[in-house]
Amino acid sequence: MDKFKEKVNSLRTELDTATAKVEELTAEKKKLEEEISAKEQENSSLQKKVGKLEGDLDEIEKNLRETTEKLRELEIKNENNERQVTKLDQEKIKILYIIHILVESYLYIFIFFPLNKKLKLIWSTF
Helix, strand or coil, X not given: CHHHHHHHHHHHHHHHHHHHHHHHHHHHHHHHHHHHHHHHHHHHHHXXXXXXXXXXXXXXXXXXXXXXXXXXXXXXXXXXXXXXXXXXXXXXXXXXXXXXXXXXXXXXXXXXXXXXXXXXXXXXXX
16 A cells, blocks of 8 residues: 555656646747747738838839939930030131131221222322
8 A cells, every 4th residue: 555655646746747847838838939929020020121121122223213314314415515515616616717817808908908009109109
């Protein structure tokens, strides 16, 4: 009977130890489930942020493409304007040369030539 009581006590001790271990593992399981839930919420939040950042990136890339295209257009306009300025400068030089020739012609025809005639008349009197 003593052996039986010892065996029962031994089994009770094992049962108590097993029950304590089950309670400990149950508490640990609950703690891990809470951590998993928190991590899942964090993951969900991060996924939303990633989605928003991807959307922002798409918008920024679109703006960059548009801005780059506008820059190309402005560079082309600028090159065309520079060519036009060069052409106008050349035309200006030609026009100034023509004005110079016309002024010289005017001076010769209306000032020097009549003066020369007068001088000849004056010299002829001597």
